[in-house]
Amino acid sequence: MTSAPLISVSELRRTYKVKTTGGWFSPTAELKAVDGVSFDIRPGETLGLVGESGCGKSTTAKLVLGLIPATSGKVVFEGKPVAADSKRAWREQRRRMQMVYQDPLGALDRRLPVGTQAMEPLDIFGEGTKVERRDRMLALFDAVGLPRTSVDRYPHELSGGQRQRVVLARALMLRPSLLVCDEPISALDVSIQAQVINLLKDLQEQLGVAYLFISHDLKVVRHVSHRVAVMYLGRIVESGRPEEIMRAPAHPYSQALISAVPSPRARGKERIVLEGDPPSPVDIPKGCAFHPRCPLATDRCRSEAPELHPFGEQRHVACHRAGVSITSARGAA
């Protein structure tokens, strides 16, 4: 797969000014929500973005969509820059990139029937005649597995899984080439999660849409993604094919994440439990941001921030000690 990327993100940064204490005159500090993130997504491909809460996944999603302006860095989508400030071009890009959020009930207006809401994107961009729009909506309801009778229902009358299907149908209404899914299934019951995941995969096969799939759940991400990027404190620390990262995670943070995934085979295996909480993004540690929690940290890690460098085939790691296993290092000690 060497086709031109659908979307290309380079050195994306977003910082917020925050007050260190509550007072009016307290000094402000810089919160680095996203700190130099780069990735490509090719047409029809899924990039999974994993990381714990607060690591900048959702901010990345908003930046990619141009919903908030970036502090620096560039997003190029289908050859054109995505900028949050240019109105017409930005609106035109909405046709091609859409978003699915975590909470399907919140994402729907409770006052309008779901069919009307799903058709809204078509209405707004004035696509086709009224009859054509309705046909398109019905076709997509079929595609996402919603009964046609649900068209006139209100959000509160549907189940969580059905609501997420409505949200998906609406997002796909304009035939986008990129769908950003921000924790699309974490608000759903486990049994429904699998259905929606499979639906996402089927839709990708049928429509050739690319996904930026954001989740904190590695086993879900592994299931849907062609490539995975692991984020920690606003940076990508490891990226590559999911099966390889799952089999042999090179970054110690990935190792810890993967050892936390419950699996029947891992029973009895030692789990890597990280100490402490992730540091505040206002006060990112010097050197490698992960070093205070890393069991493998050396003096170099404490002073010099590692760059993302190639590590094996189609894989990148930002770690001075990439490839050293925490468990075997512990065993040797």
Next chain:
Amino acid sequence: MLAYIATRVGRAIFTIFLVLTFSFTILAATGDPALLIMSVDAPPEAIEAFRERYGLDASVWQQYIGYLGNLLQGNFGQSLRDGRDAWDVVVERIPLTLALTVPAFLLKIGIGIPAGIYAALHRNSFLDRLVMMISVAGYTVPSFVLGLILILIFAVNLGVLPSGGQDTWRHAILPIVTLGTAGAAIIARYTRSAMLEVLGQPYIRTARATGVPWPKAVRRHALPNAAIPTLTVVGLMVGSLIAGAVVVESVFSWPGVGRLLISAVANRDLMIVQAILLLVAVCMVTSNLLVDIAYGLIDPRLRGRSGSRKT
């Protein structure tokens, strides 16, 4: 929807019945009007005759049953002062009160809602803060204080408007402004917070991410959803159209229902007080009922559901 309305109407009627019973009981418990109206040193025969004439010699229980029976026949009893039909005495004052409260109500809505929406859409701007400051001032200053301040400025110092009475339309201006200010302030605050709440909802963000232009997202998604909480406050104000001007009518010597109530209470004119309380209760309950029904129309989640509201 029908079942929904039927439950609400049933409850409304029950509420009115409760108000009737409570007001009757409390008024009956507060003393003998005969003594006050006839003066204490009146001959016992005259007081006896007065009691007999207005049925005050029967037991409270019998009086209550008799009162309810009369009500059901549309008879509100007679004024203890001049023997006129209580209902007629009250009804002739209603247009005067409405002449103040209806324009004041329009003023509240006309200023409060646009100001609230504007403030929400321009959150933290200079004008937002200004609107909110004025609104805090507007509803913390009691109406009698505001009324007196307005009289001081416009009647005493500038001499452009009369300070009281109700001869011309110019007499109505100050009372209307006084009544309207606090209401506008309250509506502005409610509208603003309702709008802010809705604007922060994910479906607004989703609409934006879908490419819905901002003005359209506001019109189609934000305003209708923010209307629901705002409607509650406005509905309560509709209910106070009759009874909401008691204080202001006194300040401006405006001979409406409010002043009638005050003088009737002072004179222990039981039947007049009862008639006004009943009228106020009916207004309040009706406006609440209308709000409930309007909820059902605006919010599909409440349709076809009687009883408890689900949020």
